[in-house]
Amino acid sequence: MTAIPDPATRTRFAIFRGPRVRKFMRHRLAMIGLLTIIFLTLACFFGPYLLPYDELYIDLRARFSPPLTGSHILGTDPLGRDIAARLFSAGQISLTVGFTAMVLSTLIGTVIGVVAGYFGGWSRIGLMRIVDAFLSFPSIFLMLTLAAFLKPSPTMITLIIAVTSWMEVARIVEAEVRGQSSRDFTAAARMVGAPHWWIMGREILPNVIGPIIVAATLTVARAILLEAYISFLGYGIQPPLPSWGNMLNNAQQYLDSAPWLAIVPGVAITLAVTSFNFIGDGLRDALDARSVQ
Amino acid sequence: MIRFLTHRTLQGIVLILIVSMIGFTVINLAPGGPLSQYAMTPGMSQQDLDRIAHQMGLDRPIPVQYLDWLVNMVSGDWGKSYRDQSPVLDVVWRHMWATLLLMGTSTAIAVALGTLIGVLGALKRYSVFDYMATVGAMIALSIPTFWFGLVAIFFFSLELGWLPAGNMYTVGDQSFSDYAIHLIMPSIVLALVNVAIWSRYMRASTLDVMDQDYVRTARAKGLPRWRIVSAHIVRNALIPMITLAGLQLPTIIGGALVTETVFTWPGLGRLFIDSLGYNDYPVIMGLLMFSAILTVIGNFLADIGVALADPRIRLG
Numbered sequence: 001m002t003a004i005p006d007p008a009t010r011t012r013f014a015i016f017r018g019p020r021v022r023k024f025m026r027h028r029l030a031m032i033g034l035l036t037i038i039f040l041t042l043a044c045f046f047g048p049y050l051l052p053y054d055e056l057y058i059d060l061r062a063r064f065s066p067p068l069t070g071s072h073i074l075g076t077d078p079l080g081r082d083i084a085a086r087l088f089s090a091g092q093i094s095l096t097v098g099f100t101a102m103v104l105s106t107l108i109g110t111v112i113g114v115v116a117g118y119f120g121g122w123s124r125i126g127l128m129r130i131v132d133a134f135l136s137f138p139s140i141f142l143m144l145t146l147a148a149f150l151k152p153s154p155t156m157i158t159l160i161i162a163v164t165s166w167m168e169v170a171r172i173v174e175a176e177v178r179g180q181s182s183r184d185f186t187a188a189a190r191m192v193g194a195p196h197w198w199i200m201g202r203e204i205l206p207n208v209i210g211p212i213i214v215a216a217t218l219t220v221a222r223a224i225l226l227e228a229y230i231s232f233l234g235y236g237i238q239p240p241l242p243s244w245g246n247m248l249n250n251a252q253q254y255l256d257s258a259p260w261l262a263i264v265p266g267v268a269i270t271l272a273v274t275s276f277n278f279i280g281d282g283l284r285d286a287l288d289a290r291s292v293q
Numbered sequence: 294m295i296r297f298l299t300h301r302t303l304q305g306i307v308l309i310l311i312v313s314m315i316g317f318t319v320i321n322l323a324p325g326g327p328l329s330q331y332a333m334t335p336g337m338s339q340q341d342l343d344r345i346a347h348q349m350g351l352d353r354p355i356p357v358q359y360l361d362w363l364v365n366m367v368s369g370d371w372g373k374s375y376r377d378q379s380p381v382l383d384v385v386w387r388h389m390w391a392t393l394l395l396m397g398t399s400t401a402i403a404v405a406l407g408t409l410i411g412v413l414g415a416l417k418r419y420s421v422f423d424y425m426a427t428v429g430a431m432i433a434l435s436i437p438t439f440w441f442g443l444v445a446i447f448f449f450s451l452e453l454g455w456l457p458a459g460n461m462y463t464v465g466d467q468s469f470s471d472y473a474i475h476l477i478m479p480s481i482v483l484a485l486v487n488v489a490i491w492s493r494y495m496r497a498s499t500l501d502v503m504d505q506d507y508v509r510t511a512r513a514k515g516l517p518r519w520r521i522v523s524a525h526i527v528r529n530a531l532i533p534m535i536t537l538a539g540l541q542l543p544t545i546i547g548g549a550l551v552t553e554t555v556f557t558w559p560g561l562g563r564l565f566i567d568s569l570g571y572n573d574y575p576v577i578m579g580l581l582m583f584s585a586i587l588t589v590i591g592n593f594l595a596d597i598g599v600a601l602a603d604p605r606i607r608l609g
Contacts, residue, residue, distance in 0.1 A: 029428065133311045136540075136592065138584050140547035141565065145319055145577060148569040221435065228437050229551060233566060252443055252555065256451050263447075266440035273435035281431065 023286040030282020033275035040272055044091030053082035055089040055242055067260050075260045078250070083264055090242035091268060097158050097243070098224035098272075104162035105223070106216045109169025114200050114208075116170070117177025128174060131167045139164040140229060147235040154243075157236050161226045169215045176208040210287035214280055221276035228269050244269045301596065305589035312585040313366075313578075317359050320574050366582065372575035376568075381579035385561065389583075391461055392560030396549055399480040400538070403487035408534075410488070411495025412527055415503065426496075430489035438548050442482045442555035449478060459557035479556040483548050487541060494537050498530040505529070532603045539595025542588050 024030060048054065052071060058079050067075040067083075074083040116127040146160045180186060181204060189199045224244075230236035231245025239246060244265045251262035346352045350361065365372065371381035414423040450458035456478050457463070462471050502508065503526060511521045550562030557563070561580060568576040 029431075129307070130311070133308050136308060136543060136585075136588050137312055138543040138547040138550070138588070140550055141581055141584055142315065142319075144550075144565070144569060145316065145581065149319060225435075225437055229439065232437070232439050233551070233554060235569065248440060248443070252446075255443060255447050259447050259451075262440070262443045266437065266443065269440065270432075270436050273437075274432050277431050277435050 020286045024282050027282035027285055029278040030285075033278030033282070036271060036275040037279065040091065040268070040275070041095060044088045044095060047088040048085060051082065051085050051088070053085050055081065055085040056240060057081060057085070066258070067264070074264050075258075077247075077261060078254065078258075083247075083260070086242045086247060087244075087264060087268055090244050090247055090265065091272075093154055093237060093241065094224055094227055094244040094269075095272065097154055097161070097227045097237075098220050101158045101161040101165065101223035101227075102216055102220040104158070105166035105219055106169050106212065108162065109166035109171075109215070110173050110205075110212055112166070113170040113173025114177050114205065117174040118181050118196070118200050118204065120178070120181070124174070124178075127170075131170050131174075134164070134167045135171075140226075143226065143230055144233065144235055147230050152230075152235060152238055154237055154241070157227060157230065160230075161223050165219060165222055165226065169212065169219065172211050172215050173208060176211050177204055180204045180207050214284045214287060217276055217280035217283055221273045221280065224269065224273050224276070244272075297596075301593055305593065308589055309582065309585050313363065313582055314359070316578055316581040317362065318355070320578060321355050321358070362578075371579045371582070374568075374576050375573045376571050376576070381575050384564065384576055385579055385583055388559060388561045388564045391558060392549055392553070392562065394476070395479055395483065395552070395558060395560060396545055398476055399483040399549075400487065400545060402480060403484040403491050404534075404538070406484070406488045407491025408495050408527070408531070410492035412499050412522070412530070414492065414496045415499035415530075416522065418500070423496075426492060430493050433485050433489035436485070437551075438482060438486060439551040439555050441485055442479070442552060445478050445482055446555070459555075461559055479552050479558055482555075483545070483552045486548060487545060490541065490544075491534070491537070495530065495534060498533050499526060502526050502530045532599060535595050535598040535602060539592040542591040543584075546584050546587065 051073075053059070058081055059076060065076045067073065069075070074087060077083055077086065112127055112131070116124040143160055143164050146163075147157065150156050150160070177200075186199060186203055189203045194203070227236055227243060228245035228248070231243045232248050234246075234249055237243035237246050239249075247265040248262060251265075254261050343352070350358060353361075362372070369382065371385075373380055374384050410426050414426045417423055446458045449456045457475050461475050463475075508521065508525050511525045516525075546562075549560065550565060552558065553560045553562035554566055561583070564576065565580045567573075568580070
């Protein structure tokens with residue numbers, strides 16, 4: 001039982017102190033998830049250097065090689081390109097898109113959530129109505145429409161995913177901030193004449209950073225899934241650039257003759273998304289203020 | 294009650310308006326706009342394009358076009374499909390039943406399975422089953438629906454040959470059992486995510502209810518355990534689930550879109566993907582509106598359902 005938090009450490013992100021880290025480390029699934037993500041990231045960014053083929057090299061004589069035959073570890077695709085090489089460079093794109101979309105949507109969601117929760121009144125009602133509007137709408141429709149009509153470069157896909165997935169963060173942050181803005185330290189800051197942005201950024205934000213981190217982790221999982229969905233449907237990352245989603249794009253027609261085309265990238269997506277979800281779950285347990293004694 | 298109805302109707306209308314504005318702006322600001330299809334036709338001169346634009350009213354300012362579209366939509370004229378000139382509302386209507394059949398079956402499966410898993414998990418809290426259900430739900434939420442569909446097709450259609458790999462019926466044989474057999478795989482695939490979500494919420498809801506006084510009273514009265522669970526715990530735990538069902542509607546519609554694509558199911562999701570490929574703007578816009586309206590109605594019915602199921606809640 002810790003007594004009243006020391007005011008000097010409160011705003012210095014007290015959340016990262018010892019017990020929480022230990023609590024996270026004890027969460028077995030979260031640790032497995034973290035290790036998997038580290039492994040996947042290393043594999044995707046350094047794996048290509050270990051392979052004899054690059055992701056665009058076409059080996060026509062070796063088309064449709066099954067995995068573990070010859071020099072292609074995970075087999076080849078209909079053009080004879082090495083699947084392992086494609087999987088890794090696709091992973092670079094998918095993970096980068098997922099991570100960047102998370103950063104952007106967390107930023108949007110945090111700003112909107114903090115502003116809505118801090119000011120309250122009409123700005124809250126207005127902003128949260130927009131959040132409701134976005135939430136109560138099948139975002140895949142909007143995403144596909146955007147992706148179909150805008151030029152689908154990786155940057156554009158990242159922006160589209162970010163624009164359609166900031167609402168969860170905004171909701172969580174708004175609820176947390178609403179509780180904080182009536183607390184004594186906020187009133188004190190206001191009384192000494194601190195400007196709004198300072199109170200929001202330096203007084204309130206550090207206290208709600210825990211839920212934001214949890215939501216951000218889960219958003220990475222969601223963003224990787226969304227990229228896979230739109231690329232699978234043909235409106236996401238465009239070939240010859242590989243992504244985990246567009247590797248599955250043509251897999252269905254070869255399901256009978258070359259099932260590994262579907263299985264390999266799907267396993268990679270599931271592995272990455274599950275890991276981020278596990279990490280998010282572990283972080284939630286570790287960062288929940290009520291759960292640390 | 295009347296206040297609630299007007300309030301929610303207004304809210305729904307505002308929501309649909311926002312969605313329609315976003316959709317309309319995106320479609321019309323896209324490079325090329327609705328005319329891009331014609332612009333690619335060889336031998337099409339700028340004059341021809343201008344003439345077509347004028348005929349279709351596309352040379353007017355976007356807000357004017359939007360208002361025009363809005364007035365028409367409200368009066369039931371959703372425009373004509375660029376593909377075959379049939380009215381959008383007819384096209385949507387034709388494809389709606391397949392989607393509703395798929396979504397309905399899948400939701401029924403998800404509710405039944407999710408409730409069962411959730412209640413069992415709560416009753417046997419921290420048991421091996423509970424742990425497996427928790428981890429299983431998290432993994433289920435992480436599997437891309439379309440990939441799960443592909444894997445299911447691979448095993449059950451290609452390897453085992455038990456179920457058809459796609460379509461809603463066999464041409465020439467449209468019996469009930471034929472429909473049913475085609476429905477099994479897509480509805481289970483679509484249900485996966487919702488089983489996961491539903492079971493998680495059901496577990497939490499059941500745990501809440503188990504702490505209530507009336508459950509303790511029932512136990513003190515010496516009611517048999519199955520009576521307590523079925524009549525007192527599950528019934529009350531299901532009430533918040535009605536709201537969840539409404540909130541989950543966008544997820545189910547979105548899931549139906551990819552599931553229909555994988556299983557070549559002739560519903561609205563496939564129609565949407567096809568229309569995107571053809572730049573069929575009126576149909577795309579119509580489907581955006583349709584899904585928004587469906588969502589609003591779904592949430593509305595969920596609120597009324599909660600009020601009917603729980604006499605403590607008054608709408609107002």
